[in-house]
Amino acid sequence: MSAFLMPSLGADMEAGTLVEQLMSPGDSVTRGDVIAAVETQKGVIEIEVFEDGVLEDWLVDPGTKVPVGTPLAMIRSASHSGADPDAPEPEAPQPHDPKPAPMPREDPAPHDPAPQGPGPEVPAPKGPFPEIPMPEDRARTEAQPNRPRQRISPAARRLAAQTGVDLNRLTPGAGKPITRSDIAAMAGDQPEAQSDMRAAIAAAMSRSKREIPHYYLSHSVDLTRAEAFISAENATRAPDDRLLLGALYLKALACAVKKVPEMNGTFEEGEFHQSKAVHVGLAIALRSGGLVAPALIDTDRQNLDDLMRSMRDLIARVRAGRYRARELSEGTITLTSLGERGVDQLYGVIYPPQVAIVGIGTPALRAWVEGTIVVPRLTATLTLAADHRVSDGRRGALFLSAIAKHLQAPETL
């Protein structure tokens, strides 16, 4: 038996609200299954389970806000499925748990290193944790065993979590999904979702500017061939299968990281942890304001078509306010692109605990010297903000040049 904990979805997260239980006690779960949705400052995050087994019981009711590290559910692992269910339970935090039990916060300063690493060194928590109901205490909350799952729109769920509306009080009526206006009617007034998002950005960016000695580089790149490559590919493709320059940017960045690996990883607890995996965070602006940079998992292992599909999927989910936990916590470097209607260049702020962010300005036809003549070429300005604790400008320059080189040979991507 092990506890499934409220995960840390980024260094700036201290607590989350369980908004949806997507599986019921007794359900089999497989590593990677989405079993719950958690509301954070950034939106609703789908939470995956890390082991195979059977969901024994929920420990936290929907709508409850709990600190990072709080057990949300008990999972009976597959290897013990034949064991006596009445056997004494081990202490809740297991070796793979991201964080020991939550402690009362005495220090309000948000400079704690992110609780990322699996913690063999983490001291075992001593004794029980009074605020956390353990399975024995749960009898009373099991009064409603197989409550049918409510159909509720993401926006409604978010609003319910923000306003404290208890979803159990809603009658799952006539197969009609619960909408935002139903919740608004129950809540009475309109909440300020925007301020939560702004607070999350403020916390992360303040930490970045406080802790990370940024250095900045910029480089012009000729995108004429990249654009021509995309046009030629798209000429014979249905809209569904068309490519965007963004997929090329992602791929070029993932390739360049192989050459200058110290751009890819996290700086935590005083040292740089280089990442073998390349999960490029993609900065995505939200229509309601604010932005998020969820990661495209294994960017380097995807071809351009895979990347297009991943981007479409990610952007659609982000717009609907729906993420997966890994996407918010496992980014290893960030890409931010101004798109086709932006300005010339941007100076990124590193998303901690990452150590680099690459910006791509809006491509435009500009005068470009080729040999001895001036020609109009489609160009863009690449920028890099990187962490001086980890790398120097010389390596950064090599990194930007590598991205530019890959973008000029799109057929090799």
Added chain:
Amino acid sequence: MTKTPIDAALAEELHRIAPDIEVADIDRTQDLREEFDIDSMDFLTLVTALGKRFDLDMPEADYPKMQSYDALLSYLCGKTA
């Protein structure tokens, strides 16, 4: 009067992508992406949806004919006529 249902369909697909902006509030002759504040991914999503809805190719080479709301509307009307 074939314009009305196509007009409604276009407004509906745009609403899906940019729910915070009403067609009534935009300048239908100005740049579509700027008026609706949509990026290249949103535009591709729009083209994909319209292509499926009207069974059209919507080739990239025709994108210049889709630069404003009115231009896109007359493009769709021409193709589906």
